Amino acid sequence: MDCCGGGNVLLYSCSGAADVGCIADRVTRILSKEKVGRMTCLAGVGARLSGFIASAQGADRNIVIDGCPVACAQKGLEAIGVTPEVYNLSNYGCQKGSTPVNDELVEEIALRIKNDIVNYKPVGVVISEGSEGCSCGGNC
Numbered sequence: 001m002d003c004c005g006g007g008n009v010l011l012y013s014c015s016g017a018a019d020v021g022c023i024a025d026r027v028t029r030i031l032s033k034e035k036v037g038r039m040t041c042l043a044g045v046g047a048r049l050s051g052f053i054a055s056a057q058g059a060d061r062n063i064v065i066d067g068c069p070v071a072c073a074q075k076g077l078e079a080i081g082v083t084p085e086v087y088n089l090s091n092y093g094c095q096k097g098s099t100p101v102n103d104e105l106v107e108e109i110a111l112r113i114k115n116d117i118v119n120y121k122p123v124g125v126v127i128s129e130g131s132e133g134c135s136c137g138g139n140c
């Protein structure tokens with residue numbers, strides 16, 4: 001990926017059965033298609049498959065999109081000792097069981113999360129003047 005410092009950025013979706021799980025999955029696919037990062041399989045992490053664990057441990061950023069506060073993707077990564085960067089749809093106005101899935105909502109949330117990912121600053125990291133934001137101008 002060429003955005004936001006580059007590096008190996010992995011995207012995980014909870015991809016749950018609920019409406020918000022579906023939205024999380026679709027949003028993550030959009031982000032992957034737009035090369036914000038590369039979508040990979042949370043199920044592989046959940047199954048403790050060595051290749052998925054090694055990939056997560058070796059990534060520069062592990063980004064999870066969870067559908068609800070149960071936070072399955074976040075907890076799945078944490079269970080293998082990886083602290084992910086978390087985007088939970090409950091913080092984007094989605095409520096499990098009462099959020100109709102439609103293209104407009106999926107695209108709106110994908111854009112909001114993309115902006116948040118681009119502007120993400122790790123806690124404790126001081127950003128020097130002139131290096132704020134992403135040089136891609138939000139088009140990465």
Ligand code: SF4
Pocket residue numbers: 014015016017018020021066067068069070071072073096
């Ligand atoms: S985070 Fe919520 S929506 Fe996603 S898989 Fe877990 S329980 Fe289902």
